[in-house]
Amino acid sequence: MEYLYRKGHRSIAGIFKSDDVQGLQRYEGYVDTLRNLRLPLEDAQVFWYNTENKNHILQMDGGWPAVERTLSGCTAVVCYNDEIASRLIINLHKQGVRIPQDMAVVSFDNSQYCEICPVGITSLSHSHDNVGKMAAELLIRRLRGEECTSETAFWTLVERESS
Structure with a gap:
């Protein structure tokens, strides 16, 4: 989010x-960063989904109108993961929205969706080697x-065309 803030x-x-848990933690990070940047937290700018309705939310005849309302007036969006970001970008393209000129999109996980999406997705990534090493060390202990004690794995931003 600070990255998006620096981009205006x-x-x-x-x-x-x-x-x-990841969804809730990512939301907490979103809220904390908005507060730290002294940006308003608008409930209308947050869209929630769950496992059961994941496939429905980005269908044009399904939940898409609610997603559009959430994005209204925004210039950027943070997505729970790359799959959601990829599907969002495809829908936005169908609506004539230019990425990143009209809407910047960032997400989490740095998965294969970042590369196969029509627009490369800027995504936060964990070092899989580092996370694996931390998990192994905790298991041995x-x-x-x-x-x-719990360990924190830090994110690295992988910048691509979507932002």
Whole structure:
């Protein structure tokens, strides 16, 4: 979000998944960053979905009108993951919205969707090697009966055409 702010965006929507921990944590990060940047938090600029309705939300005859309302007046959007970002970009293109000129899109996970999307998606990435190493070290400590504290894996921004 700070990246989008530095690029001049002040009205940033969010699309988050409500029924998993990552979705809630990513939303918390979105809210914290808006506060730190002294940007308003508008409920109307946040769209929630869940596992059950994921495929419905971005269908033109389904949940798309609600997503469009969420994006109204915004110049950027943070998506829960790359799959949602990719599907969003495809729908926005169908509506004549230019990415990133009219709407910047960023997401999480740096998955294969970033490369196969018509517009390369700017995405936050964890180093899989680093996360795997951290998990293995925690498991070994746990097996030894040692006290384990939670570890934080930091994100790296992989910038592509969508922003």
